[in-house]
Amino acid sequence: MEKILEIHNITKKYGDLTAVDDVSLDIYEGDLIGLLGHNGAGKTTLFVMLAGLTMQTSGNIKVCGKNIEKNMMDLKKNISFLPDNTLYYENLTAKQNLEYFSELADADKSKVPELLEIVGMSKWADKKVGEFSKGMTQRIGFAQALVKDPKVIFLDEPTSGLDPKARIEMNLLLKKLNEKGIAIVISSHVLSEIKDICSKIAIMKQGKLVAYNTLENLCKQEKSNSILLETKDVEKTASILKSIKDISFFQQDDVFKITSETDIRESLVSILNENHVPVLTLEYEKEDLYDIFEKYYQVA
Amino acid sequence: MNNNKVAVIAKKEFFDSIKSKTFLTIFGIFLLLMLVSSVMGINNYNKQLDQYQKSQVENQNPDKNSVFTDFPEPKLTAVVFQEMVTNIGVIGAILAIILGYNAVSGEKERGNLKLILSYPLYREDVVNGKFFGKIGILILTLAITSILSIACALVMGVNLTGSDLIAIALFMVISTLYLITFLEISIFFSTVSKSGTSSILYSFMFWILSTMIITSFSGVVADAMVPTDDTAFYGGKISSTNSVSIVVSDNGETNLSEDGGESTFEKYQKKWKIQNTIESLISPTQNYEQVASAILGNDFVNSLTESDSSQNEIDMFETISGKMSNIITMLVWAIISLVGTYVVFMRQDIR
DSSP: OOEEEEEEEEEEEETTEEEEEEEEEEEETTOEEEEEOOTTSSHHHHHHHHTTSSOOSEEEEEETTEETTTOHHHHHHHEEEEOTTOOOOTTSBHHHHHHHHHHHTTOOGGGHHHHHHHTTOGGGTTSBGGGOOHHHHHHHHHHHHHTTOOSEEEEESTTTTOOHHHHHHHHHHHHHHHHTTOEEEEEOSOHHHHHHHOSEEEEEETTEEEEEEEHHHHHHHSOOOEEEEEESOHHHHHHHHHHSTTEEEEEETTEEEEEESSOOHHHHHHHHHHTTOOEEEEEEOOOOHHHHHHHHHHOO | OOHHHHHHHHHHHHHHHHHOHHHHHHHHHHHHHHHHHHHHHHHHHHHHHHHHHHHHHHHHSOOTTSOOOOOOOOOHHHHHHHHHHHHIIIIIHHHHHHHHTTTTHHHHHHTHHHHHHTSSSOHHHHHHHHHHHHHHHHHHHHHHHHHHHHHHHHHTTOOOOHHHHHHHHHHHHHHHHHHHHHHHHHHHHHHHOSSHHHHHHHHHHHHHIIIIIHHHHHHHHHHHHSOOOGGGTTTSOOOSHHHHHHHHHHHOHHHHHHHHHHHHHHHHHHHHHHHHHHHHHHOHHHHHHHHHHHHHTOOHHHHHHOSOOOOOSOOHHHHHHHTHHHHHHHHHHHHHHHHHHHHHHHHOOOO
């Protein structure tokens, strides 16, 4: 896999505010990265820097091995950016919008019908963008992102404001583009979408990149402190658990979810054995993206 | 700068403006006013020419019973185009503001600025493209206006001489520069504002300040510096150099001397100069009106303040040289706005 973007220790400051703080990240061909973080975490600022709209205060960015400070146009040629809430030119048709962006990108205007076909907007090519729904406008945004024939696309909240059907269609479209080898970085608040379509997860908090890995590896890294216990005697088990200090638990059907600061599995099994309560299952609860995200945001 | 990208943006801006309903409405009003003033001006010119020709015949064969009349030969450009100066000064400035107020702020509001700047182009390409596209519209507007005015004159039987055409051409050049000044001011406010509403508000505030408030302000300052009894002067208060010009063109200098006396006239001259200097320092409109009127053969300020103003034939080179300070002062606003636009836009953080 070709390394497309190398981001080394970039920081962006606006006066006293550090919007992005010492972030390092490599993006490879075919990556589909979900960038998570609360509002103000620095996601959009990171995108804005990577799209060449503003320079970093420190650190460096390389695109295809070239430092962007001396080759800004190289960065802009290889990267597409789809900002959130972009309305495009409402007085122009879908086709005219894309032709304009093709001209700005020095791209071949004759590819516009093909791009409209890819995003499923051929039927509306000659309709004004002002008449489009949010979902249709977003499709034009994707087509716009493709006019440059980019190596990486940054999508800032691409599904915000879309109805469930449009979200599903959008995610399918993203997968389709990714299959062509285009690296895609999506910022979103919708964890389920990110979990479903992204191969890698990046989490930003207060300008810092606090996690960056595949979802599988992140789950392995983050050991859960919740145990799932299933026994033959539910009533007796509940009374035993009530007597144990420094744990909390709740019961769902016949399964107890027990949370503790330390590993209590061995001591728990011995107490249950002493009380003649047969244990059916005892295992750590599997972490998912929600837990991982919450965990990073709970840690000070 | 990437000329190709500038041309792409300029082309889009040009056609966007042509299709804009707001622009078309103001343009329609502007064109209508210009046509009406052309037709009225040509009628006036024909009447004045008729009177002049009659007076020439009468003067050659004097009749003892007739009152001696000596009508001056009317100057075509002065009569026909003078009303247009006011129209361009007011409606033209509004047109230029309407063209420029949303140039950058509109892109910010629609979220398109981030998008455009992520394309392989420089920031100055965006400003230059928008600027050239909109200048194209202004040139087209004035070209249509001139062609229609000239066509009206020809249809209504007026003969245009070479010097008339030169004066019209120069008038259109100076009008274009004036409109560019307001376009630039408007684009500057568009760059510093986050929304089109604030941008248009700032632009109109500048326009009102530089045309209306400054006129009153300069009058107050001139009054304070050179106190005069306004009621002694044809019974009316003089509040601007324009109203003075009408008084003088209707009545002439002879009346001034008889009614006001030498010292009063000198006081007024001094007062006019102060008022004119203050207005010229601040108001692009005032400077434009002075230069345009001089080109068309109606140099009111000079006729009031200079002792020798009896020239009939206008030397264009001399006229332009004489008004160079006005031209420069007018363009200073355009240059300040242009530089301001570049500085702000290049340094603006796009978040």
